[in-house]
Amino acid sequence: MRNDYRLLFPVTLLCGLLSLQLQAADTGAAKGREIAVAVENRDLGYSDSVAELTMILRNRSGDETRRELEISILENRDGGDKSLIRFDFPADIRGTALLTHPQPDDADEQWLYLPAYTRIKRISSRNKSGAFVGSEFSFEDLADKEVDDFRYAYVRAEACGEGILMCDVIDRMPEDTHSAYSRQRVWVDQSAQRIFRIDYFDRKEALLKTFTAKDFRLYEDRYWRPLEVAMRNQQSGNVTILSYSRIQFQTGLSAANFHRNTLRD
Amino acid sequence: MxxxxxxxxxxxxxxxxxxxxxxxxxxxxxxxxxxxMGLASDYRVFFDDDDRDLQRLEQMLDTYSTTDNVFIMIEPGDGRIYNPRTLGLVHELTRALWRAPHVSRVDSLTNFPYSSADGDDILIEEFVYELDELTQQRIALIETAASGERDLVGNLLSADGRYTAINATIRLPGIDHKAEVLAVTGAVDGLIRSFEADYPDHRFSVTGVVEMNGAFFQAAKKDFVTLIPLMILFVLISAGLILxxxxxxxxxxxxxxxxxxxxxxxxxxxxxxxxxxxxxxxxxxxxxxxxxxxxxxxxxxxxxxxxxxxxxxxxxxxxxxxxxxxxxxxxxxxxxxxxxxxxxxxxxxxxxxxxxxxxxxxxxxxxxxxxxxxxxxxxxxxxxxxxxxxxxxxxxxxxxxxxxxxxxxxxxxxxxxxxLSPQNQLDDDLIRYFDESQPFRADAERIDRHFSGIYTIDYSLSVPEQNGMFQPAFLQFLEQFEAWLRQQPEVFTTASPLHRIKDLNRLMNGGDQAFYHLPGDATTAAQQFLLYEMSLPFGRDVTHQVSFDKSSVKLTARLKNLSSVGLIAFEERVEDWLRQHRPQAIGIYHSSPAVIFxxxxxxxxxxxxxxxxxxxxxxxxxxxxxxxxxxxxxxxxxxxxxxxxxxxxxxxxxxxxxxxxxxxxxxxxxxxxxxxxxxxxxxxxxxxxxxxxxxxxxxxxxxxxxxxxxxxxxxxxxxxxxxxxxxxxxxxxxxxxxxxxxxxxxxxxxxxxxxxxxxxxxxxxxxxxxxxxxxxxxxxxx
Structure with a gap:
């Protein structure tokens, strides 16, 4: 049997090209992940934050409804950040509070305090994909992200919206099979790792929601926070706006403030 | 001259x-x-844009999320749905439907958010979260819980436990209506065919508003391609014979x-x-x-x-x-x-x-x-x-x-x-718009024997204030109205947030059945509902039954197969009842495709x-x-x-x-x-x-x-x-x-x-x- 050398060359070439392609995909993933790590690092050490905000729900006909709440967050490097959400308005849910202790690889631990009952209820649910109090934000969108929650791909660099700032655009694919999304496309500003925009693609790869952030302010000389963010549902036309009236860092909160017994306060 | x-x-x-x-x-x-020239693919073409009935329906669709749907009935050959194979099928089909074009929500037996309470611990989870967790005990639990669940029986589950259904809510962008409808029906057809091949011991039937729109288009197209050549043949033959x-x-x-x-x-x-x-x-x-x-x-x-x-x-x-x-x-x-x-x-x-x-x-x-x-x-x-x-x-x-x-x-x-001509009965039965050769009609009639298909009336009850739906007077009237509707011979079942509100009260009180009733005050009801809203999985929000500012609630009456005359008579009886019992503060209107037709x-x-x-x-x-x-x-x-x-x-x-x-x-x-x-x-x-x-x-x-x-x-x-x-x-x-x-x-x-x-x-x-x-x-x- 005679070896056919004429075939060998193109096959080698093809293999070479394929491996180049794979390498390119590898570097894309690595570069995407690098950016995600940079975003994560940028926020390290903020310790805790307290924010007061108004949540405005607007439907496609332009009708609005409003909620006021306070969100406290405690940095937690091994495991996700703990959060405490307390409602101030409307009156009938005033004082209602939700405490979340994220559990990597398991259902988050959540406690809910309803003033009408004066009892604390522990809620078990593995669902993170649901809407947050009827808004266009889901728990998943609001929850603290870990770098390992996603696979990454680098897309391109382009201007962040209309300004002169340049953004890296990366895709991140959730590892959780119960996620509502197949993919999120994130615009990260190259100079300060601020997230300007996220496109959420649903399970059928159709654009579902667009998150946009504006009015960034610098806190403690290090932490950028937007004063207004919006989540627009591209399929229903509804939009939810979070408008921050006050953000404070390093207020001295500790794990004790994020214990379920503090919910009644 | x-x-x-x-x-x-x-x-x-x-x-x-x-x-x-x-x-x-x-x-x-x-x-x-x-x-x-094109072929229309929307039942709304039967109405003028300024038709009052159509406008009311559009108002309903604006207040609550869309009701355009695809409804799939699954019928196991051995007449039992509570087994790993059938539940696995429902789980898989539910997941697959999420990926079909323009689907905004899927409701099935397996992704139903089942809630239970153990003291101060509240658990809310889909019946089937992961397929490998589907043990015999879990199936037994699902059977007991599901057959007592008011939101399931009659809606996604037949009372005898032999039939189950999946309802996919469709939100069409409305840019190219025909292409969108055909994309949905085409994808659903493809899914059903592949599931039929994998599960030959199960029977699938499909209906729903989007399927009906598709069927209108298919019927028109079939007429166009079969009847016109037939006519040409007819002209040539008759001219030949006569002339x-x-x-x-x-x-x-x-x-x-x-x-x-x-x-x-x-x-x-x-x-x-x-x-x-x-x-x-x-x-x-x-x-x-x-x-x-x-x-x-x-x-x-x-x-x-x-x-x-x-x-x-x-x-x-x-x-x-x-x-x-x-x-x-x-x-x-x-x-x-x-x-x-x-x-x-x-x-x-x-x-x-x-x-x-x-x-x-x-x-x-x-x-x-x-x-x-x-x-x-x-x-x-x-x-x-x-x-x-x-x-x-x-x-x-x-x-x-x-x-x-x-x-x-x-x-x-x-x-x-x-x-004798005035003796003719006036009748506009939506399903019978199609002839028996159309799969849509056969499927719709089959489904109609176990579930109520498209014969529904939606009632929207509202108060002027935001969050007003939690007022005791409002909820009590809703309860009274729903109870009366359920006694009517035409009504198959009803759906409203009422059952959820009562069930939450039970849940918040340690799961004690004695607490399955309306909470005593608006604050409690609002807070309980907030808990429920926070625990729902993706896509399963309450906007199909509750307006976004919580000022109005939709109550759906699912009716037995009715002629248009029967439906109008029913409507009038409800109107009479409402005239006598409706509190001044509550506004009510009703609509549905069946009503406007x-x-x-x-x-x-x-x-x-x-x-x-x-x-x-x-x-x-x-x-x-x-x-x-x-x-x-x-x-x-x-x-x-x-x-x-x-x-x-x-x-x-x-x-x-x-x-x-x-x-x-x-x-x-x-x-x-x-x-x-x-x-x-x-x-x-x-x-x-x-x-x-x-x-x-x-x-x-x-x-x-x-x-x-x-x-x-x-x-x-x-x-x-x-x-x-x-x-x-x-x-x-x-x-x-x-x-x-x-x-x-x-x-x-x-x-x-x-x-x-x-x-x-x-x-x-x-x-x-x-x-x-x-x-x-x-x-x-x-």
């Missing part, structure tokens, strides 16, 4: 060429509009095709979209145009057989037939234009497209057709049809001899039959009957003008109105259900059948004018005109019967009923009309003398 010459210039003069060119140009320019001349058949085809292209194209320019009802327009047009062309052609052929030259025969045919042809075209146009009285756009479109087509046919019959006829060869051999016509003479003698018994027998008989069905019948009455009046006036005699105009009403009324009476005996569109038959049929009366009376009066006795004139009319009448009527009947094979049941019934009207009208024209004129019109009307003198001179000249 010589009538013959006046007619001849249409065929012979130089001006005729310009006219021909003009008509052809007009036809072609109109035909260019065909590119704008023994393929070339004559070709000439008719040219006119028909040009008229078709012109009218459909013009409709396209006017922005009309074809939909299931109006897709029958080409078929009706075909039939009407062929029937009228036959009058001209059969006359020519008879003349050629008797030895006249071809050119002379064509000219003579036009001299003799020009006026009746013009009159019969005009009456047909009036009849179809009367369909503009319909409240439903597709039926107006149908009437207008056919009217346009008939107008084109008139123009073409006067320009293109004679030029074609001058250039083709006719067979001079007698055909079977000719021989049949020659035997018409004995019939005339029989009618003349027995005219009194005919009158005394036929008038009371047909009046009796006509008296019932209403339009009802009002459409009334408006189409009004249109038909007007058409009768206008057509009678036209005949009075043509014959210059009010007497003849009134007399002609008898052989035209009675057959239509009698056909509706006959319909009561064979079917008994009148639905939207069938009422349009009356207007349509009168325009068509009056043609035969025109041809008969024209000939008969002409005979009297020439001094013939009434009996001789009837004999001559039978010899000269009855043949054309008989053949064209039979053609019309066959054409409308072809329509009865339509996949769209409304079109099929329209075809049947019109065909029936034409048969009855033919019998009337053959037997009753001669008897009538022999009894009541023995002398030509005095005024008519002037009118027909030209023709008399012409005949004398021959």
């Amino acid at each position: 010589n009538k013959g010459i006046k007619t001849d210039w249409i065929i012979r003069s130089g001006a005729s060429r310009w006219l021909l060119a003009l008509v052809l140009l007009l036809t072609l320019a109109s035909a260019a509009g065909l590119t704008r 023994r001349s393929p070339a004559a058949g070709g000439a008719i085809m040219v006119v028909v095709v040009l008229a078709l292209l012109g009218s459909l194209g013009l409709a396209g320019w006017l922005g009309i979209q074809l939909s299931a009802p109006s897709v029958s327009a080409p078929i009706i047009m075909f039939t009407v145009i062929v029937a009228s062309a036959i009058h001209i052609l059969s006359y020519i052929q008879r003349q050629i057989r008797s030895g006249v030259s071809r050119e002379e025969a064509v000219l003579q045919s036009y001299r003799r037939n020009l006026k009746p042809i013009a009159v019969s075209h005009i009456t047909t146009i009036i009849g179809f234009l009367a369909m503009n009285f319909s409240d439903s756009p597709p039926f107006r479109d149908l009437g207008n497209i056919v009217a346009l087509g008939v107008l084109f046919s008139l123009l073409l019959s006067l320009t293109v057709l004679p030029q074609l006829l001058l250039r083709i060869r006719f067979s001079s051999r007698a055909t079977g049809a000719n021989r049949l016509l020659d035997r018409m003479a004995p019939l005339s003698d029989w009618v003349i001899a027995r005219r009194r018994p005919i009158l005394w027998l036929m008038l009371p008989l047909s009046l009796g039959l006509a008296a 019932s209403h339009i069905g009802q009002s459409n019948i009334v408006s189409l009957l009004e249109g038909a009455s007007l058409a009768f009046v206008v057509i009678s006036l036209t005949l009075m003008l043509v014959f210059r005699s009010p007497y003849i105009g009134l007399l002609s009403l008898i052989p035209n109105m009675l057959p239509v009324a009698a056909a509706f009476g006959f319909w009561y005996l064979v079917n008994g259900q009148i639905s939207m569109g069938l009422a349009g038959v009356s207007a349509m049929a009168i325009g068509i059948i009056v043609d035969d009366t025109v041809h008969f009376l024209y000939q008969y009066v002409d005979g009297l004018k020439r001094g013939l006795s009434p009996e001789d004139s009837v004999r001559e009319t039978f010899g000269k005109t009855m043949g054309g009448i008989l053949i064209s009527s039979l053609l019309l009947v066959v054409g409308f019967l072809l329509l009865s094979t339509s996949a769209f049941e409304k079109n099929a019934q329209m075809g049947m009923l019109t065909g029936m009207s034409i048969v009855l009208a033919l019998i009337f024209d053959l037997i009753l009309l001669p008897a009538l004129v022999l009894t009541f019109m023995r002398r030509a009307p005095a005024v008519a003398t002037l009118q027909f003198r030209d023709d008399k001179e012409l005949n004398n000249a021959k």
Whole structure:
């Protein structure tokens, strides 16, 4: 049997090209992940934050409804950040509070305090994909992200919206099979790792929601926070706006403030 | 002034060429509009944009999230759904549907958020979260919990536990509605096929609003591709049989095709979209145009057989037939234009497209057709049809001899039959819009036996204040209303957030069944509901039942299969109850596709009957003008109105259900059948004018005109019967009923009309003398 050398060359070439392609995909993933790590690092050490905000729900006909709440967050490097959400308005849910202790690889631990009952209820649910109090934000969108929650791909660099700032655009694919999304496309500003925009693609790869952030302010000389963010549902036309009236860092909160017994306060 | 010459210039003069060119140009320019023509794929085309019922439905759709859906029923072969295989199937199909185009939400047994409480611990989780967690214990738990779950039983689970269903909510972007509907139905079809292959022991049936829209489109398309070739075949065969001349058949085809292209194209320019009802327009047009062309052609052929030259025969045919042809075209146009009285756009479109087509046919019959006829060869051999016509003479003698018994027998008989017509039940059953060959209908009927499919009424209850839905007075009224609805015999089940609110109260009180009731105050209810809202998985929000500002709530009554009359009666009973019990502060309105179809069905019948009455009046006036005699105009009403009324009476005996569109038959049929009366009376009066006795004139009319009448009527009947094979049941019934009207009208024209004129019109009307003198001179000249 005679070896056919004429075939060998193109096959080698093809293999070479394929491996180049794979390498390119590898570097894309690595570069995407690098950016995600940079975003994560940028926020390290903020310790805790307290924010007061108004949540405005607007439907496609332009009708609005409003909620006021306070969100406290405690940095937690091994495991996700703990959060405490307390409602101030409307009156009938005033004082209602939700405490979340994220559990990597398991259902988050959540406690809910309803003033009408004066009892604390522990809620078990593995669902993170649901809407947050009827808004266009889901728990998943609001929850603290870990770098390992996603696979990454680098897309391109382009201007962040209309300004002169340049953004890296990366895709991140959730590892959780119960996620509502197949993919999120994130615009990260190259100079300060601020997230300007996220496109959420649903399970059928159709654009579902667009998150946009504006009015960034610098806190403690290090932490950028937007004063207004919006989540627009591209399929229903509804939009939810979070408008921050006050953000404070390093207020001295500790794990004790994020214990379920503090919910009644 | 010589009538013959006046007619001849249409065929012979130089001006005729310009006219021909003009008509052809007009036809072609109109035909260019065909590119704008499309097939509609939305049930909303049955309504005007400013229709009050449709607007209310749109308001409902704006307040709550969309109810457009695809509903899939799953039926395991062994009649048990609580087993790993079936639950696994439901889980997989649920997940797969999430990936189908435009799906915004999927509800199934497996992703139902089941909530339970253990002291202060509350667990809310889908019945099946991961497939490998589906143990025997879990299945046993699902069975116990699901069969007691009010939001599942009757909605996604049959009470006997043998059938389960998945409901996918569809949100169409609305940019290209047809493409979007077809993308959804295509993807669902594909999924069902692959699941059928993997689970041959399970049976799948599909229904829902989006599927119904798809079925409207499919039915229209099927009609378009099957019925039109059938019609062409029919024209060629009938022309061959009657005229023994393929070339004559070709000439008719040219006119028909040009008229078709012109009218459909013009409709396209006017922005009309074809939909299931109006897709029958080409078929009706075909039939009407062929029937009228036959009058001209059969006359020519008879003349050629008797030895006249071809050119002379064509000219003579036009001299003799020009006026009746013009009159019969005009009456047909009036009849179809009367369909503009319909409240439903597709039926107006149908009437207008056919009217346009008939107008084109008139123009073409006067320009293109004679030029074609001058250039083709006719067979001079007698055909079977000719021989049949020659035997018409004995019939005339029989009618003349027995005219009194005919009158005394036929008038009371047909009046009796006509008296039955009000007995028809008004009915607009959405599912029965489709004929049984359509998979949508078979599936929908199967599903309807276990679940309530599309027969629902949505009630929206609201208070002015935001978050007002939690007020005890509001919730108590909702509870009272829902309880009353559930007692009604028509109601299969109801759905509202009420059960959820009561169940949350139970949950918050340690799962104690004694707490399954409304919470005592608004604050508690609001806070409990907040907990529920926070624990729902993706896509499973409450916006389908609760407005986003929590000021209104939707209560859905799922009804047993109801006719439109039953539905309207139910609606009225609910209105009565609400008038007595509704608190002042609570606003209520209701709607649903089933409701708006019932209403339009009802009002459409009334408006189409009004249109038909007007058409009768206008057509009678036209005949009075043509014959210059009010007497003849009134007399002609008898052989035209009675057959239509009698056909509706006959319909009561064979079917008994009148639905939207069938009422349009009356207007349509009168325009068509009056043609035969025109041809008969024209000939008969002409005979009297020439001094013939009434009996001789009837004999001559039978010899000269009855043949054309008989053949064209039979053609019309066959054409409308072809329509009865339509996949769209409304079109099929329209075809049947019109065909029936034409048969009855033919019998009337053959037997009753001669008897009538022999009894009541023995002398030509005095005024008519002037009118027909030209023709008399012409005949004398021959």
